[in-house]
Amino acid sequence: MSRPARNRWLIAGLGLIAAATVVVSAVVYHVPDPAISPALTHRTPDATRGEYIAVLGDCAFCHTETAGPSYAGGRAFSTPLGTIYSSNITPDRDTGIGAYTLADFVRVMRLGVKPDGTRLYPAMPYTAYAKVADEDLQDLFAYVQSDIAPLPVASRATHIPWPLSIRWPLALWNAAFHDDSRFVTDGSKDSQWNRGAYLVQGLAHCGTCHTPRGIFFEEKDLRGRSNLYLSGSGLDATSPINLRGNSGDGLGRWSTADIATLLKSGRSEHSAVTGTMADAVRHSTQYMTDQDVTSIAIYVKSLSPAPEHGRASFVASDSTMSTIMAGSERSPGGRIYLDSCAACHRLSGSGENSTFPTLAGNPSVLSSDPSSLIGVILEGGRVPSTAAAPSGLAMPGFGWRYSDADIAALATFTRSSWGNNAPPVTAAKVAGIRDQLRSGRPDH
């Protein structure tokens, strides 16, 4: 290539890089406008209503360290990138959000961008809070600023290794995946369905755990446009269940009342919640009004089944019970079940209504990803104590008693008995969950 030609390519290349840099810089350094309705300036914020908004959004749990002061942050979250800590959202001017304006608050809630332009990791579910109405955010802000005591607690540094710790690419992530649109009422549905959809997609941020994510950790659907929305996921060492209408691993066999009961009390005749969902019930859903939990239940119940391919099915059957009663259940998993599980979950696998959870037809047992089932067998679980059902009934862990192969056999037995029809569980999968749970413990 001649020298002038080479120079031309070089200039063109530099030009492209410069242009790209300008574009990227524009994206990266742009502090976006939070787009608040001008009408809001004439509205008087209602801090009492804002307190309930905080309950709906479950702010307190994530922004409070275990046994720490409320809203002062510091709770650890393990993400695929590393450990991050929630921030202090008390109105302390230096360490909290006391210096925020309403616009600053709305920007961080909807776009994940702090007033200084720092990008938040999407562990903060601004992807869902973007759906929340101006009025709700205004009231929430009023509550945070006026009713929470300011506490000077500095936010903890994240434990994310370089170069993943560089935050500006999050702006590109937002440009690619973030949908900063408000909730849109569906005129073909009634107001209760719309209220439920608004809460599920917005404040209650159900999709954060229950919607599957893509390779860039983005939720595959943020507002219910496809049947992947809320179709079950894998998060940490758990597998949040499919909330859609599938009759096996979903809520197809649940009534609206069953869903509402679970949200109010942490248990229903189909299942009981432990782990992260227990925290959601403990801190948020149990305090929702009956009307709001019913609205959520109506919306969730309206979701069509997710694609059935590879999913478990359930058709109640007494053949397992017959085999056990005939004394011929001799599989390794079946024997462990009889030794360690049947006392509560019974030979029939049907447990005892709302006290000992049923395993037959339980979505947590049937989930495509068996992580939650394995985790509960390994470490046990506790149902939250709620006003509606104060007993924090607990199951002990059996990880100390059984090997990975034993637990795989047991999980496989429960997933293939009493009419459950879900794929087997491997010892390697159990070993993986065991490691993840061990490394997630604070003493590790």
Place this chain on the structure above:
Amino acid sequence: MATNKPVDVVIVGFGWTGAIMAIELAQAGLNVLALERGEDATTVPNWAYPKVVDEISQSARNGLLQNLSKSTVTIRHHKDDRALPYRQIGSFKPGTGVGGAGIHWSGVHSRVMPQELRLRSHITERYGARFIPEGMTLQDWGVTYEELEPHFDRFEQVCGTSGKAGNLQGRALEGGNPFEAPRSHEFPLPPLTDPPTSALFAKATRELGYHPYPLPAANASRPYTNPYGCQLGPCNFCGFCSDYGCINYSKASPQTTILPVLYRMPNFALRTQAHVLKVNTDSAGKVATGVTYVDAQGHEVEQPATMVVLAAFHLHNVRLMLSSGIGQPYDPGTGQGKVGRNFCYQLLNSVNLFFDKNVYINQFMGAGGVGQAIEDFYGDNFDHGKLGFIGGGVIWGRQTGNGPVRGIPLPSGSPAWGSGWKAAVKKNFLHTGRIESQLSNMAYRGCYLDLDPTYRDAYGTPLLRMTLNWQDNDLRMSEFFGEKLSQIGKAMGATSQSGRVLKRGDNWDTRAYQSTHINGGTAMGADPKTSVVNKYLQSWDVSNLFVLGANVFAHGIGYNPTGLVGALAYWSAANIRATYLKSPGPLVRG
């Protein structure tokens, strides 16, 4: 000494009665603090399956019981004997820790017979005052069954007790106990299924003309949600109740029935490892000002309170009254004084039945409260005129479960060790049952509690001294029951019987387990000269002090005491809420 912030109510001890009083007074809006000497505990992890069903740690090494190396009692048979410390758990089992005896109890949940609450009057009316032997200090309890009935009912609803009414509001019901006093409601749950011992017992006693009924059990026969909203799961007959915390949320305990709600209340607080030394009073000794306790670090702490409730185990409640100098101590020489008076126990006869190899009893399964019982010889259900003794008891065929460490009974003459013993165990284990009679123990002038002049505990407080032995009246009654047991055992088809029946001349053997049902010492009653608390369990001497527990019994009843202890706590709480809180002061004028 550090002084804590004052509270409305301080409760000493956090078992059944402490939990009942705490929730009732917290619901009334009071600021309640419970002090418990032991540790906190809950189903998971403390009684998680399978680690808790360990006969060595729980039955042999008494995992749930008071640590006798720190504090115990001294015991003697007669006031002229020298009392010695109870250094190993034997005859009775004081619990410790949150839940107290409500954790390690079996679950037998009876009430009381109306006549027992006015026993002196009843015996006098039927047999004449001279029927009461010299030295038997019987007295009426000052409260009636009718007054207590709603509270028996309440406690059964809380516990989710399994049973069958025999007398529903005066109407006799088939399948229940025909000797039962009227009850306002059916049991909250149907009876547990009869295991083999109970089924054989029911058949045999019916054929003998007696009236078997399913023993009321606080072991849930179905899933249950109690009036507080707490949940129980159904019992699976694992056979680990007495000595054990329940793995299955099936046995009623403070943890399963009350604490989940209490712990949600912001006006309730619990402090564990807080050993109370004394109740403090004002200079005139008329008003309790709070308590002094030793905390986990060994520091003495003063806890001021407007009201004090003693809700510890029997032994500790009585000792606190004595060591705090509240009420005149009982003097057996003069018969004067009242604190320590009418200390009683219970007599238990236990007979093992060995059956033919075709009769399967399957003692590897059972439940603490499951069984069939007869009350044909309870209280004064039978004519004592010709028999010449006072008292009676319940006879039952319970099946509580058994295992090798707890002891495998064998027929008399079996080798005690080696291959002969093994062969006998193999032959008998699946074919052995047990029937028992649990009998009243009357109050006597020479049976009492006081402070030991020699021995002190780890905190420097004198130990409680027991002076108690079996008396002729009670041993003659026991012999009568021995004959009944033998008759029933034969009728059940046992090929041989062995066991223990107390007979005239027998002394109280503190080494062998009998029952934990010690009672009396701060008796309730209508007369402040012979009782420590009035009918509302309020101290006659210090009106802002309430004393709960079996220590308020005026004599030893034949039933398991928990049902009555719980009902009395609800009764006391109801009166505190309805009357005392509106106008604090004596609820009965002495």
